[in-house]
Amino acid sequence: MPDFPLGRWISLLYRYGQIYISRELEPYRIGRGQYLFLLVLYQRDGLLQEELSCYLNIDKGTTARAIDRLEEAGYVRRVQNSEDLRSNRVYLTPQAEEVKPVLFSVLKKWTEILSQGLTPEEMETAQQLLSRMSENAFKHIHGEGK
Amino acid sequence: MPDFPLGRWISLLYRYGQIYISRELEPYRIGRGQYLFLLVLYQRDGLLQEELSCYLNIDKGTTARAIDRLEEAGYVRRVQNSEDLRSNRVYLTPQAEEVKPVLFSVLKKWTEILSQGLTPEEMETAQQLLSRMSENAFKHIHGEGK
DNA sequence: CCTTTTTAGTTGCGTATGCAACCATTAACG
DNA sequence: CGTTAATGGTTGCATACGCAACTAAAAAGG
Numbered sequence: 001m002p003d004f005p006l007g008r009w010i011s012l013l014y015r016y017g018q019i020y021i022s023r024e025l026e027p028y029r030i031g032r033g034q035y036l037f038l039l040v041l042y043q044r045d046g047l048l049q050e051e052l053s054c055y056l057n058i059d060k061g062t063t064a065r066a067i068d069r070l071e072e073a074g075y076v077r078r079v080q081n082s083e084d085l086r087s088n089r090v091y092l093t094p095q096a097e098e099v100k101p102v103l104f105s106v107l108k109k110w111t112e113i114l115s116q117g118l119t120p121e122e123m124e125t126a127q128q129l130l131s132r133m134s135e136n137a138f139k140h141i142h143g144e145g146k
Numbered sequence: 147m148p149d150f151p152l153g154r155w156i157s158l159l160y161r162y163g164q165i166y167i168s169r170e171l172e173p174y175r176i177g178r179g180q181y182l183f184l185l186v187l188y189q190r191d192g193l194l195q196e197e198l199s200c201y202l203n204i205d206k207g208t209t210a211r212a213i214d215r216l217e218e219a220g221y222v223r224r225v226q227n228s229e230d231l232r233s234n235r236v237y238l239t240p241q242a243e244e245v246k247p248v249l250f251s252v253l254k255k256w257t258e259i260l261s262q263g264l265t266p267e268e269m270e271t272a273q274q275l276l277s278r279m280s281e282n283a284f285k286h287i288h289g290e291g292k
Numbered sequence: 293c294c295t296t297t298t299t300a301g302t303t304g305c306g307t308a309t310g311c312a313a314c315c316a317t318t319a320a321c322g
Numbered sequence: 323c324g325t326t327a328a329t330g331g332t333t334g335c336a337t338a339c340g341c342a343a344c345t346a347a348a349a350a351g352g
Contacts, residue, residue: 004254015339117278233301
């Protein structure tokens with residue numbers, strides 16, 4: 001790749017990560033587009049869809065459909081927010097607590113695969129740098145304009 | 147995000163990069179799923195679809211459709227390979243040469259956006275680490291396996 | 293040679309994703 | 323208050339992607 005090596009690696013890591021997650025979580029009916037929402041809800045249950053979208057920086061339409069899936073598979077339930085009837089709070093079900101260790105172990109294993117031959121310090125550095133680049137990306141796409 | 151921060155940043159960088167590329171290249175009818183193929187062809191023209199797939203590690207079905215798009219938009223043409231009638235060689239058109247500077251400048255700008263606040267050494271490190279993680283991902287998904 | 297297997301490419305299907313249009317509810321304002 | 327604007331959520335549409343089934347051509351093996 002002559003130019004733009006970064007984009008190529010990011011594309012590969014994203015796509016291959018999705019393949020891995022899909023395969024491993026398929027028996028649990030958790031799709032690659034859904035697991036991130038579970039991760040956020042494990043941290044803080046009962047968020048609004050809008051809060052999930054905002055936190056993960058994912059389109060609200062995409063979020064709506066991901067929550068559809070999770071609800072249909074029995075991992076979350078929507079409860080209309082009594083303080084604002086337009087919005088839903090999303091709560092984990094006991095079934096979600098049950099798969100939590102599975103999900104964490106799958107993600108941990110993928111991280112281990114990626115980190116083969118890298119030192120913990122290098123992994124830490126990678127996270128640091130990706131996080132800073134993400135913030136730049138975010139600010140450019142949203143933050144004042146263009 | 148409690149665990150799996152890496153996946154989250156990669157997801158964000160991938161999706162936001164796609165948004166940026168889509169917007170910038172939309173006037174030229176080059177989609178976010180197509181520009182990588184052009185980049186490879188700028189390096190070496192006349193590759194087989196299979197070689198493109200293999201080099202970018204992208205599914206051959208996806209490749210076929212990306213080349214469809216590029217052909218329809220006038221950037222490449224398929225020529226049946228006389229040495230193996232099953233395969234096509236993909237050649238750039240003059241129109242592809244014309245957009246080359248535009249494409250490169252768009253990608254360069256995105257890299258500059260991502261690298262704000264990072265030193266050139268840090269960017270170099272990031273590429274290094276991503277490249278090594280990509281190789282790990284590749285080996286796990288393909289290489290013997292799993 | 294003829295049959296079997298492999299391989300390059302195409303296509304159908306399922307999923308994910310962003311955008312824009314839309315709906316219902318809430319907030320802002322005159 | 324009543325009208326207008328903003329906002330949370332849903333849905334239609336377009337694109338991208340992997341997988342699997344399929345086709346046609348080439349390679350392998352008897």
